[in-house]
Amino acid sequence: MKRLIKNNVSWIGKVDWELTTFHGDDYSITNGSSQNAYLIEEEKTVLIDTVWSPHDKEFMRNLEKAINLEKLDFIVVNHGEVDHSGALPFLMSKRPDLPIYCTANAVKSLVGQFHHPEWNFNVVKTGDSVDIGNGKSLVFVEMRMLHWPDSMATYMTGDNILFSNDAFGQHFAVEELFADLADQCTLWEQAIKYYANILNPFSPLVAAKIKEVVALNLPIDIIAPSHGAIWRENPLQIIEAYAKWADAYQEDQITIVYDTMWEGTKQLAHQLAADLQKVSPETTVKVYHIGRTDKNDIMTQVFKSKAIAVGSPTVGQNILSSMSGWMSFLTELKFKKKKAASFGCYGWSGESPKLLSDQLKAAGFDVVEPMARVNWNPTEEDLGQMMAIAEELAK
Numbered sequence: 001m002k003r004l005i006k007n008n009v010s011w012i013g014k015v016d017w018e019l020t021t022f023h024g025d026d027y028s029i030t031n032g033s034s035q036n037a038y039l040i041e042e043e044k045t046v047l048i049d050t051v052w053s054p055h056d057k058e059f060m061r062n063l064e065k066a067i068n069l070e071k072l073d074f075i076v077v078n079h080g081e082v083d084h085s086g087a088l089p090f091l092m093s094k095r096p097d098l099p100i101y102c103t104a105n106a107v108k109s110l111v112g113q114f115h116h117p118e119w120n121f122n123v124v125k126t127g128d129s130v131d132i133g134n135g136k137s138l139v140f141v142e143m144r145m146l147h148w149p150d151s152m153a154t155y156m157t158g159d160n161i162l163f164s165n166d167a168f169g170q171h172f173a174v175e176e177l178f179a180d181l182a183d184q185c186t187l188w189e190q191a192i193k194y195y196a197n198i199l200n201p202f203s204p205l206v207a208a209k210i211k212e213v214v215a216l217n218l219p220i221d222i223i224a225p226s227h228g229a230i231w232r233e234n235p236l237q238i239i240e241a242y243a244k245w246a247d248a249y250q251e252d253q254i255t256i257v258y259d260t261m262w263e264g265t266k267q268l269a270h271q272l273a274a275d276l277q278k279v280s281p282e283t284t285v286k287v288y289h290i291g292r293t294d295k296n297d298i299m300t301q302v303f304k305s306k307a308i309a310v311g312s313p314t315v316g317q318n319i320l321s322s323m324s325g326w327m328s329f330l331t332e333l334k335f336k337k338k339k340a341a342s343f344g345c346y347g348w349s350g351e352s353p354k355l356l357s358d359q360l361k362a363a364g365f366d367v368v369e370p371m372a373r374v375n376w377n378p379t380e381e382d383l384g385q386m387m388a389i390a391e392e393l394a395k
C-alpha cells in the first residue's frame with residue numbers, strides 16, 4: 001500500500017514485523033524492521049529502491065495498484081544489497097526495458113546477484129542529475145562504503161528529500177512511518193545499535209561524507225532512509241547524531257564482558273564492577289556474560305564506552321570459543337580511542353588474559369596494565385588485584 005510522504009512522493013515499502021535477524025543471523029532484530037521503497041509521481045514516475053525478495057510479490061501487487069507499470073519511467077537503485085534490490089528481478093520481468101539508475105559498483109553487485117547483464121543500466125556518479133518534471137530533479141551522491149562500495153543517496157530538489165538508503169536508518173518497524181510519531185526511546189536505541197554494529201567501521205568516511213553533504217548547502221526537509229522511521233521534524237538531528245558518533249564516540253561508561261566456566265572469571269568481573277563504582281561513582285558500569293547476552297546489544301554498549309574489560313578463563317591453552325567469536329566481531333568494528341583490560345582464571349596453563357590483551361591491541365584498543373591472571377578460584381587477595389585495573393580504566 002502506498003502512503004503519502006510529501007506532495008507527489010509516497011512510501012511503498014514493507015513494514016517487516018516478523019524479521020528477527022539481518023545479514024543472515026549476524027544482526028539481531030528485536031523490534032521488527034522495514035524495507036522502505038519510495039514512489040515519485042511527478043511528470044516522470046520514478047521508483048527509489050525495492051524490498052527484500054521474500055516480499056517481492058506483495059511489493060509488486062502494491063506497486064501495480066498504485067500505478068500502471070507502463071507509466072514507470074525509471075528506477076533508482078541506491079544500493080544493490082538484496083534487502084533493497086530483492087524485488088528487482090520480478091519488476092524487470094514485467095518491464096525488461098526499465099532504465100536502472102545506479103553507481104558503477106551497483107551494476108557489479110546487481111549483475112553478480114541476479115545475472116542479468118542485459119538490464120538497462122544507467123551509471124551515475126556524484127553530482128549527476130535527472131529532470132523529473134514539474135521543476136524538480138533527482139541529484140545523485142555516491143556514498144561509497146556507507147556501507148557498501150555501491151551505496152548512493154538520491155536528493156530530490158523542490159521537495160528537498162534525501163533518500164539516504166542505509167545511512168540514517170534503524171532496524172525498527174514503525175507503522176506510523178515517521179520518526180516524530182515513533183517511540184523515541186526505541187527509535188534512538190535502534191539508531192545507535194545500527195550505527196555501532198553496521199556503520200562504525202566506516203566512521204572516517206561517514207565524517208567526510210557529512211562534511212561533503214553539508215558543504216553542498218542543500219535544504220533538507222526530509223531524510224528518507226531505507227530502514228525504519230523517516231525523519232521529517234528536524235531531520236538534521238540524525239545527521240548531527242552521526243557526526244557525533246563518527247568522531248570516536250564515547251560516554252562516561254565502562255563495559256565488562258566475560259565468559260566463565262566455573263564462576264571464577266565471573267567473580268573477577270563482578271569485583272571489577274564494584275571497584276569501578278568505588279573509583280568513579282559517576283561512571284556507568286555494565287557487565288555482560290557473553291554467552292547469555294545478545295552480541296549486538298553488547299557491541300552497542302562497547303560503542304558507548306570509554307573503556308572495556310574482557311575476561312575469559314583459559315581452556316585448551318586458549319580463550320573460550322564464545323569469546324573468540326565475539327573478539328573477531330570486535331576487531332571487525334574498528335573502535336577507536338577506547339581503553340581495554342583483560343582478566344581470567346585458569347587451572348593449569350593460564351594463557352587467556354595475555355591472549356585477550358594481544359587481541360584487544362590488534363583490535364585497536366589502548367590496553368592498560370595490569371591484567372588479572374588468577375590461578376583456580378580467586379582468593380580475597382586475587383580479587384584485590386581488580387582495583388588496580390579499575391583505577392587504570394577509570395583514569
Ligand code: FEO
Pocket residue numbers: 079081082083084147148166226227
Ligand atoms: Fe539495507 Fe546494505 O542493506
